[in-house]
Amino acid sequence: MLSIRPLFLIPCLVVHTALLAQCPTGNVAILSQEDADAFGSDYPDCTTLSGDLFISGQLINDLSAFVGVEVIQGDLRVEQVLGSPLDLTGFNGLTHVEGSVLVRNTLPLRDLQGLNALQRIGGDLLVEACDSLKTLEGLSALRVVEGDLVIGNVSMTSIDGLFQLDTIGGNFIVTDADVSLPGSLPTLTIPADLDHVGGDLVIATGYTTSLTGGTGLERIGGELQLGICFSLQSIGGFNALDAVGTDLRIYGNPSLTSITGFGELDSVPGELWVYGNWALGTVGGFPQLDHCGRMIIEGNTDLVSVTGFADLDSVGNLLINANDALADLSAFDRPIGLGELQITSNPQLAICHVQAVCDRIAVFLPGPSIANNATGCMNEGEVQPNCISTTVPDTTVPQWSVYPVPTAGTLNLSHPLNAPAQVLDHSGRTVLHTTLRHGQLDVRALVPGVYHLQVIDAGTVHRLSFIRE
Template sequence: MKTTLFLLFSILLLTLADARGCLPEGINFTTQEQIDNFQTDYPGCTVIEGDVLIHGQDISNLDGLNMLSVIGGDLFIYITGSQLSIDGLMNLASIGGDLIVQNNSLKKLSGLDNLVSVGGNVLIGSKTIDSNLALTSIGGLNNLASVGGDFQISLNVVLANLNGLNKLTSVGGVLNISRNRSLSGIDGLQRLSRIGEDLTIEWNPVLASLNGLDSLSLVGGDVWLKDNVSLASIGSLQHLSSTGGNFLIRNTAITSLNGLQGLQHIPGYLFIESNPDMATLNGLNHLQSVGADVWINNNNSLMFSEGLETLNAVGGTLMVVYNPLLGSLSGFSGLNSINGDLYIGYNTSLTSLSGLDNVNPASVMNLSIIGNSSLTICNIANICAFLANPTGNITIFNNGSGCDSPAELAEACGFSLPCPPAGAIMFLSQADLDSFQMTYPQCSHIQGSVTISGADITNLSRLNQLTSISGNLVIGDVMFGGNPLLADLEGLQNIAAIGGSLRVESNDLLQDFGGLHNLASIKSSLYVGDNPSLTSFVGLEHLTNIPGDLNVFINPALESLDGLENVTEVEWSISLVQNGNLSDLTALNNLSVTGKNLLITSCGALSSLSGLGNLGEVGEDLEISACAAMTSLNGLDSLTEVGGQVRIQDNFALKNLNGLYNLGVIRDELLLTRNYQMDSITAIGNLRILGGLGCSENPELKSLTGLEKVIATGTIDISGCPGLSGLEGLDNLTTIDEDLIISNNDGLERITELGKVELVSGLIRLNGNKLLTTLSGLNNIQPASVTELYLYENPSLSECEVASICDYLGIADKYYQIYSNAEACSSREKVMQACTIGIPDITPGGTLRLSPNPSPGIVFVEISDVSGSYALTLSDVSGRQVLGKTVNGTSATIDLGYLPAGLYFLTLTGNTTIRTGKLIKL
């Protein structure tokens, strides 16, 4: 396609070989005058070789461009006057790049009537916001035959149809018609036969049909027909025989798939979902194979699967779910293979799996039959064969009698199972539990996962033969209502190993883990949550390692973690969240490492962290927050390193960081926030590596003493700490790799403790510090390293003329905001006037006078005590020389008028004398 277009474009160029080209760099039209004068300014030019941009409020017509026949680059028609006409483009035949029309004044595209080809993309509208608010027609494109790239028509507010594209036969890239709120028809595309990449038609609320796509035979990529709420028919796609990708149909008004009879193969997935009015799949009658998944889901009126009889192969998962009226799968009678999962779920009218009889069971990876309440016939031969010799997991529950479990299905198939097959076994009632020993009398090991959750479950005694589970063990599941009557775990006493996670959740009466007292190993996480009567972990004493997370949440009666005394390592994260009565962590006394996060939050009764005394390292973040009774961090005495952030926040009784005496490394930030009683952080005096500091709303904090060993860090943000009068503790800091922010500290009088800082690699912002009088302390910062400067609303700040600030403001194009400080620091001009202009004389007694200084232009230079010839040079703050001249005698003039505003350094060099000074250009 793109080769054809290239040849077409080449022919056009040869035809116009005697035309005169100009402007290879392109042109930007911003005024009507530029357009009117174009032929005068560029006489004979009919080919603009570069891009053409048209945008300007006074542009009303393009008549001055009526000689143009070719634009080699892009044509972009953007914001113009209120009555734009583009008739002046009447001779334009070809655009080598993109055509982009985003103009709220343009009502029609007449003027492009002779445009035959666009080599790049065409965008009529916008990709992000409503556009072309007046455009009602694209009729001016009636000779456009081909688009080399994408063609997108989107977010056009009043465009009603695509009439005018009647000669368009091919699009080399994507055709995207989307979010056009008034578009009711696309009839203008009746000659379009090929789309090189995707076809996307979506979110066009009044589009009722696809009439206009009757000639379309090839889509090289995906087809997306979705969320067009009025689209009732796709019958015009009857000639579409080939797609190169996926096919998605999701439209609330569509009633059938008639129109897709030409499709024989879909290389990607086929999704037919959320079509509430679709009753049948007729229309796909010639489809033979799908290269990836087939999902037929959430079609509320779908009653029949007829229409898919020729489908013989699915290259991925076949999922038929949430089709409440679907009564039969007979339409799948030709299906031979599935190279993925077979999932039949929540089709409440489905009574039989007949129709899937020809699927080769060896082609199925996993089998799920779930929530089909009327399904009673599952014992077709291939399903029975898969159950007898599974190659993957099997999950069967909440179906009708005969299909409600693997055991029921096996019985209907004429055999029995020694144990549940790999997959998920669900005990959703006491009856399910009570029948386990009778159904599987010799079963001691379950290969898959086990879920125990039901409103009438009171005991687990019939599971006492189990010794191990290879998957997860879930006791209580919110989805199935938890276990409101289960008071203990007796019956699980012989289980020694769980191959996945142990999740204990939503068990109203459960007080501890008695019954699991022989459990010695789990291979993933321990989740314990929403158990209102749970007081401890007694029963888990044999656990020594948790390879995943330890997550304990919303257990309001939990007082301690007793039972976890022998756990030495949690390989992922520890989260203790919203356990309001938890007051004792001593059970974790043997814990030495957690590989990821330690999060303790909303534990109102916890006053210290005693019990974590052996914890030496936290792999990622440490957070202690919203623990209202916590007065110190005692218990973390062995902690030496945190690999991520440390967040200490919203602990209203916490007075200090006592307990962190040995902490030497915080790889990310230390964030101290809203700890209203905290008055000291001296306990972190051994901290030497810190990734950043955030200190905010700690009103009693008097100093930052404790940070003396930190010499380099990331962002420093000190805000809302009125007790700070200075920044003691930061005295040895030399490098800030990101931002320096000091704001709204009502008691802050000085920042001199920052005097050793030489590098700030981000912005500097000082604002809202009522008592701060001077910027002394920032003197040694390299101004070129600072990206932005903000000095505002510091009412007492009167001394800003420190060297680094003066030099920064002297660098052209550096961003700053300076306002609402004391008079001498109220603006850039005031600061520059105050910046030191004293001149260090190398020859004692010498005097150099520069006046006026600062100056917008002419400066008089006087050297009163010497004579002779001198070399005068002027350099900017980066050291680049901007002026050089020879001076004879004791005076000279220099003109700064052509230089950018800023700070400059003047040097006068004679045989034995050097004089230097600073000049400020206003």
């Protein structure tokens, strides 16, 4: 038996060597039509390229030599191809690219139809500066882009074609960059099956008037930026979004009149920044948002009111500044834990004595900055008496208190009840959800500082401040 083994291995070695010889090793550069034809002659049975495939040059118009290639283990780069009309139909069998797909500076390319079997890209997908390319049709089988998806094509009319895309591991960036081409991307439709973006989602398209789609997008791992969209009038496409990893920034959209489509969003741990949207009349559209690390509403010329935010529980830092027409802060006329507070340079704002602001003025924290608004909200000294005058004490209900203050162990409530409660830190962030037992709270796990205890009893919210020493 042992004498037969070498004879058995010899044909296997020959077959394995022959399989390797079907494809070139390393990177492949196609710089002319002659190079493409030569690949077809030399490697007619090649199915897997072990390196990058780089296509660049003039008068390249037939890539049928690559019809058998199924996997590229490096990058697929189509760059600076000039001259004759180009299509990618030679890649009809390509299903996986382990590296990135880079398509840029290629004027003759009119569509991506040749990539209609491509299912997965291990790196980035970048499409930019291909002026004849109008859509992404041809990527209908693509499900996963593990890196970034970047679309920077100034002449594109839609990003339709990503019908099965469900995951982008990195950033999703759409920009047209060139405001000299009106009509590009008039409607931007976020792929319906996309449910996760691991990094940032950035949309900066000058002539897009509306955002739609996105019915399955539930989470953005980084920040969501909607900015410098000069024609954008309304925001949709985010009805399923329940979380962003850092910030939500809506800025520099001079035609934007309303913000809707964030009905499921419950947390913005970083900044919610609404800035420089000149035509925006009201800030609302966040009915389930319960916490925001920092909320900035600034430089919105026509903004009249801030409404909604029915579930908002805490804001670490609230800044409302330089909104020329702002007169209504009714969104904050309810118990909301506020940390740092700045209300400045809103010339029409005369009523600041809403509950959240009044509660913030009453606690023993560094004072809020209230200045240069209309009479009644010119400074803290004007607001505080209005807070007192609009608070009518109910003498039939005993006043609530906590003791001892400060404390290092157990905090006692003047009402020895069992009730749900939460503790907010000085920035308004909820740090503890608990249930009071006989009106007592163990605070030993808290670091020293100023806190606010919020207790719900019979539908009424009671808020009391205490110090953990």
